[in-house]
Amino acid sequence: xxxxxSLLILFTTLTGLLLIQPSQSSHAQGxxxxxxxxxxxxxDFITFEMLGKSDKVMVGPYSSTxxxxxxxxxxxxxxxxxxxxxxxxxxxxxxxxxxxATEYSGAMLEISMDGNVVDVIFLExxxxxxxxxxxxxxxxxxxxxxxxxxxLYLDAAIDCLFDHETAVLIRSSSGISLPxxxxxxxxxxxxxPRPIYQRSSxxxxxxxxxxxxxxxxxxxxxxxxxxxxxxxxxxxxxxISLTSISALTEEQKTNAHIIMIGKASSLPILNxxxxxxSTTGENATQEVASEEGVVQMALxxxxxxxxxxxxxxxxxxxVIKAAQAFxxxxxRAGKHSSLSVISNVADAIEIKDVPDDRTLASLGYETKTLSxxxxxxxxxxxxxxxxxxxxxxxxFKLLYAxxxxxxxxxxxxxxxxxxxxxxxxxxxDETANQVTxxxxxxxxxxxxxGRNTLSIRAELLPLDYCSVLNNDGLWMSISEDSLLxxxxxDAGNTPTLSGDLSMFPAPFINSPSLSELSFIFPKDNILxxxxxxxxxxxxxxYAVGKTLxxxxxxxDNLPDETRENKDLIIIxxxxxxxxxDELAESMPAYFEKGSNIAIETNANITFSIPExxxxxxxxxxxxxxxxxxxILTILGSTPLGLQWSxxxxxxxxxxxxxxxxxxxxxxxxxxxxxxxxGLGAQNLSATAVPGxxxxxxxxxxxxxxxxxxxxxxITAIKIVSGMIILLxxxxxxxxxxxxxxxxx
Numbered sequence: 164x165x166x167x168x169s170l171l172i173l174f175t176t177l178t179g180l181l182l183i184q185p186s187q188s189s190h191a192q193g194x195x196x197x198x199x200x201x202x203x204x205x206x207d208f209i210t211f212e213m214l215g216k217s218d219k220v221m222v223g224p225y226s227s228t229x230x231x232x233x234x235x236x237x238x239x240x241x242x243x244x245x246x247x248x249x250x251x252x253x254x255x256x257x258x259x260x261x262x263x264a265t266e267y268s269g270a271m272l273e274i275s276m277d278g279n280v281v282d283v284i285f286l287e288x289x290x291x292x293x294x295x296x297x298x299x300x301x302x303x304x305x306x307x308x309x310x311x312x313x314x315l316y317l318d319a320a321i322d323c324l325f326d327h328e329t330a331v332l333i334r335s336s337s338g339i340s341l342p343x344x345x346x347x348x349x350x351x352x353x354x355x356p357r358p359i360y361q362r363s364s365x366x367x368x369x370x371x372x373x374x375x376x377x378x379x380x381x382x383x384x385x386x387x388x389x390x391x392x393x394x395x396x397x398x399x400x401x402x403i404s405l406t407s408i409s410a411l412t413e414e415q416k417t418n419a420h421i422i423m424i425g426k427a428s429s430l431p432i433l434n435x436x437x438x439x440x441s442t443t444g445e446n447a448t449q450e451v452a453s454e455e456g457v458v459q460m461a462l463x464x465x466x467x468x469x470x471x472x473x474x475x476x477x478x479x480x481x482v483i484k485a486a487q488a489f490x491x492x493x494x495r496a497g498k499h500s501s502l503s504v505i506s507n508v509a510d511a512i513e514i515k516d517v518p519d520d521r522t523l524a525s526l527g528y529e530t531k532t533l534s535x536x537x538x539x540x541x542x543x544x545x546x547x548x549x550x551x552x553x554x555x556x557x558x559f560k561l562l563y564a565x566x567x568x569x570x571x572x573x574x575x576x577x578x579x580x581x582x583x584x585x586x587x588x589x590x591x592d593e594t595a596n597q598v599t600x601x602x603x604x605x606x607x608x609x610x611x612x613g614r615n616t617l618s619i620r621a622e623l624l625p626l627d628y629c630s631v632l633n634n635d636g637l638w639m640s641i642s643e644d645s646l647l648x649x650x651x652x653d654a655g656n657t658p659t660l661s662g663d664l665s666m667f668p669a670p671f672i673n674s675p676s677l678s679e680l681s682f683i684f685p686k687d688n689i690l691x692x693x694x695x696x697x698x699x700x701x702x703x704x705y706a707v708g709k710t711l712x713x714x715x716x717x718x719d720n721l722p723d724e725t726r727e728n729k730d731l732i733i734i735x736x737x738x739x740x741x742x743x744d745e746l747a748e749s750m751p752a753y754f755e756k757g758s759n760i761a762i763e764t765n766a767n768i769t770f771s772i773p774e775x776x777x778x779x780x781x782x783x784x785x786x787x788x789x790x791x792x793x794i795l796t797i798l799g800s801t802p803l804g805l806q807w808s809x810x811x812x813x814x815x816x817x818x819x820x821x822x823x824x825x826x827x828x829x830x831x832x833x834x835x836x837x838x839x840x841g842l843g844a845q846n847l848s849a850t851a852v853p854g855x856x857x858x859x860x861x862x863x864x865x866x867x868x869x870x871x872x873x874x875x876x877i878t879a880i881k882i883v884s885g886m887i888i889l890l891x892x893x894x895x896x897x898x899x900x901x902x903x904x905x906x907x
Contacts, residue, residue: 208247209365210338223270223319223329224628225536230313231306233363237468238343244297246274246313249334252286256327269321270329275314276301286331297339308544310363313339316535323629341365345468350439350460350501352494356393358470359420360401368469369419372405372696375429381479382425383692384715385486387682389424389474390696391711392490394703395613403700405693408432416465422472426482436461436471439501449498453477456485456505458494484508490711491549492613508710517548519650524643533621534638536628540620541641549612550709551651552675557605559585559617562642567595568630569623569637576621576639583609588621598642610649612707617647654707662793662839664783665821667812668702670793671730676708681729682715685739690802694809695734698797701813718742726788733796736805737761746794749787751825751838752780759800761827777801779808779828781821804828 214232221228234240252268268286275281279301284293304311319329348358359370370393372386390403403422406415408430415421423430438461451457456476463469474485488494488505497504526545533539547553561578569590576588586603623637630636654675671680680702682695699713716725718733718740725731737743737754747753752761760772761780772778778800786792797812799805807828811817823837 207340207342208338209341210336211333212335213338214365216335218335219333221315221317221331221333223317223331224322225319226317226331227535227537227539228315228333229539230315231310231363232313232339232365233308233310233361234341234343235364235366235368235468236348236358236361237345238341239346240299240302241342241344242299243340243342244299244302245340246276246281246295246297247338247340248272248274248293248295248315249290249337250286250293251290251332251334252288253330253332254288254328256325268319268329269327270317270319270331272331273314273316273318275316277303277305277311286329306542308362308542320629347462347467348470350462350470351496352458352460352501352503353496355472355489355492355494356396356401359422359472360393360397362397362400367401369415370401370403371415371419371421372403373411373421373423373430373432374405374407374692375425376407376409377687378407378425378429378692379479380716380720381483382429383682383684383717384713385474385482386424386692387695387699387713387715388483388486388490388711389422391677391699391703391706391713392486392492394700395706396492398611398613399701399704403696405689405696407689410689416463418466418469420469420472421463422474424474424482424486426475426479427477430473430475433473435464436473437464438473439499449502449504451476451504452506454481454506456481456483456488458485458489458503458505460501481505487710487712491709493549517546517651519648521545521647521649522643523641523645523647528643530640530643532638532640533619533623534635536623536625536637538620538622540618543617543619545615545617545647547610547612547615547649547651547707548709549707550654550675551612552654552707553607553610553649554652555650556648557607557610557650558648559603559605560646560648561601561603561619562598562645563588563601563639564598564642565590565595565639566636567592568626568632570626573624574622576619578603579618579620580605580609581611581615585609605649611704662783662785662824663822663837664781664812664824664826664835665818667783667795667818667821668705671732671795672702672705673730674708674712675706677702677706677711677713678708679729680713681721681725681731682713683718683721683731683733683740683742684715685735686717686719688735688739690805691735694797694805695732697809698732698734698813726786727792730792731786731794733794733798734805734809735798736800736802737798740798743796746784746787746796749784749794750796751782751784754798759798761798763825775801777804777807777829779804779806779811779826781808781812781826781828783824 209232211230214230216230219228250272252270254268266287266289268288270286271283272286273280273283274295276297281297281301282295284295302311306312315333317329317331321327322329359368361368372389374382374386378386386405390405393401393403404415404419411432423433427433438459453476457473459473461471461473463471474489475482476485484505487508488503491508494503496502523543526543528543531541533541559578571590571592574590577584578586578588583606585605586601588601619641621639623639625637673679682699684691684695695715702713703711714725714729716722718735719742721742733740733742736759738757738759743750743754744756752763754761759774760776760778780796780798780800782796782798784794786794797805797808799808807830811821811826811828811833817833820833821835823835823840825838826833826835828834
């Protein structure tokens, strides 16, 4: 009996320790951050929150803030625009105001749109909602990016005259009403990616790639090239969906810009589109040979505020020509701005060389001045031609001047390129009232192919906030003679090897044109094709070649030349990918024929997991036929598991924890190990679905392994301990009854 009680105390103590022990949670994927809620087209009112702005506090005596936004090309702004401000003004004053003036704070708010003052309002203490009419003629952007700029300027001069403090809260529920009606887009292929993508638009519009129901490998390849092109044209901001003709929904027809890719004979839906310039039939206005590619734009027959972009031709080789020419982002228009006919890719594009030295004036910018109290900024855009890469020393010679009457210690300016800080300015008496030269070295990684944005952000703070000279006396000018020095050479390959998933997209971006990359897909699997397009869009941001040349094949038809000369990305469910059979011995975890559940050869214990279990798999390993070539598999036991794999691979929040060559994903949990380093002794597939298929963790598994630190281990021990306690209690009761009988 005593021995039994001792055992009970021991297990009770163990259970108590486990219950109070903090659990070690598995690594969860970071939450997918949604874009700001898009403006719903049936309403005219756009809140500041929809523009990504939070509540803003402005503090007197003087303060200013800017809100910038773009409108879709399909919007024609009408009269009746309004700015609605939801404000709260707080005043702290020792001065007694007249009884009839207690509601007036003594401060004013100046509202400007695109540099034009539209109203000045007197602020009352407490909360108030103010509605300001915006004349139509003031809604005219003067910025190079086409965005509108709303400025709010607080003038609380009363804070300078008396013992008085003013603060104004601009709530994010404030906004602007923009009455409009939809108009047809300008059909000009030389302006692509507009109108499909418009930077900083209030209302991002969907884009959809439409393929034939049974696309050829060339048509599928063309779709991947087009997706990658949108990635580099829009810096990954325009998300692309993909579907086939039979899967196209009425909602997609109505809401999306549709990019039709393939042979004209494979896309019967093309007959519903009325192109301004016909290339087929008796009414053809421009003859196109069967081997020539076509890039053509028309208004959508399902929604006049959307467009249809056709990239194709009569034959497969014509389709690929059209896609590669489109990838240049520099198409030549034909007789009509909506059409480009491609006989030869090199002749169909127009990429202009640029000099090594470019002044701001040569980029189209005059000398500009920042003035007034507080923060302000200037942006300068310039291009790095596709196919070129920086070489040698890169620099920016900034010529600037500034006034001498602001607080040099508290003020300053920062120079950045594409969000990367390059340098800063410390103002002084020595630099005041003269042109000063500042030379800034630019690291090559700060530049990118296509459009680049150089920003100068300044904060000018006065010596005396109450000086009447603050508005005009605080200034900084940027000379148009400031000079960018960027020597360029033709882009070449940059070979890298990586066996670590956390290093993705390496090694799949070694070639500037992605020519060393092939996607491998199952047949008749739209989800795999769409995930491939999403991945191509991501990789396109790193491609600097003049045109893109990535390829795509079906898993049952991989040419020997591709095996030997390409890195492969294989996407789908294992049972639909026969190529995995010959890769089995090289994979961190292989798949039996017809199965979608991985078999982990390094695991000490193997569990049987039902085929319908949702799991995602990522594996990175050298090709068995050439160790200098890499293969990435993005797999799923189910379609949902396949989507989890893709989301995890592209999720920057989890990238630091993806060290290794093998990852298993289940819902929001990710398990990563490096099988080459011997950190794969546990069965990750079973670990990913705790409770049903518990995994025994051997003593040899390092505690640093991500899969080791899981809540299910604690849970399993608690369950087992509880069962033992119940058995012991039953034993105690039985023993006690037996003792009583013996006493009787």
